[in-house]
Amino acid sequence: MSDRNAKEIRAEAADWISRRDGDGWNEAAQTELDAWLAQSHAHVVAFLRAEAAWGRADKLVALKPQASRRFAETLKDAWPTALRAVAAAAVIAVVGVAASTYLTTSNEKTYTTPVGGRETITLVDGSQIALNTDTTLRMDLSGRERKVWLDKGEAYFHVTHNAQRPFRVFAGNRTVTDLGTRFSVRRDSERFEVAVMEGKVAFDPGREQEKPIALLPGDVVVATATKVSLTKKPSRALAESLGWQRGLLIFDNTTLADAAAEFNRYNGEKLIVAKSAAHLPVVGTFRANDVEAFARVTKEVFGLRFERHGAQIVIAR
């Protein structure tokens, strides 16, 4: 019937879809495609099929906000085989990252990640904690309450809720109490942030005459020494803020200065942005440890200059 078999024609149709999906698509290419389509109805139906499939594949983006999935990936990617084996056997209560001995009480364990590091801890109750770069976290699971102290850095919590054993995260005088949930907590020197992805948490700013605030999915609290603000973020934005679990930094109209500050959390090499370039908007996804790629792209897009001074890279117009 048709001169060639379906496989070949479908492969060609897929090639066209891919080409059109690419960066080099132009009028000449469109003319070529039109000519190919005009050659036979077999081409048309194969093209419609491929086009419909590729369009529907946009739904895959729904996989993005599911942090639990990302946990699975994190585990797969980042865990040394030995650690994974240990976790699978569930022989010990807690799998340590760098369980150190500087302990204030005997039941406390400390976990740290270096700059650029990233680790996931699985607890016996199934709860998981992912530590981002340059993070120190202490944990005490011996008491009636499950207690975690975030001394610095950022962590993402996926807590198996247990009303009998509350899960509390302390950051300085502030407390986040899990009420069945997924949330992240970040503690920088001047700033504290908690974002709720799922479920509910109670946030106690830790100041006199202020009651704990109940936070729901999408809620983001930012607290500094002088004030506490609560904003709502769309789930997509929240998911992007968790890109670090896959080693990614995702920027959506972030200023170059803020983007550089993010990179600096992950790398020994520090970016310094001149005032003249600080406000430029950055959109895109980058490997957190690939400063080079970030530099290259911003250079191309904005026509900026980069100067290397030892471990510093100065970005200027």
Place this chain on the structure above:
Amino acid sequence: MAETVETGREGAGARLAGDDMTASDVHAWFVREVLPLEAALMHFLRHSLRNKNEAEDLCQDVYVRVYQAALKKIPDPAKPFLFTVARNLLLNRVRHEAIVSIEAVADLEALNIAKDEPGADRWVIAREELRLLETALSRLPRRCRQAVTLRKIEGLSHREIALRMGISEKTVDRHISDGVNALADAMFGEGRSR
């Protein structure tokens, strides 16, 4: 999704006017009404053909016939028409090549698949479709899967993917093309569970 509905309405209007369908009406109809029947069609063809590998080719031939017919007048409902075309093509083969078991063809009614059952073969609900996509994605070869993930989940352009993966844009195109093919099979044909 919304645009498909829009185009469908235009298509209906055109039919009332008694004119030939415009190509874009037919395209929208084909995607909306015919492609979702592929899993059932492939099942029928595999069941009927001695050489299962020919099912894909025959499916493609059925599509071409149905498409050509629709350019003149959109068959409504689509399902009985599609299976009638399939059966006729199979019967042709029986006559010319004796490769089909006649019983299988006669089974068409018995299989009860040519009846129009609205809903039965409509698009799998969104979550189901996502599951299909996810499974299909996980079955792709590693580099291909990586490219599709960066494109569809991270939203990178082919150029950015090339940079990220340290390969040429041509190779990215190659991976994406393979991905398109595999996802189409997963969504419409073999990959779909019946």
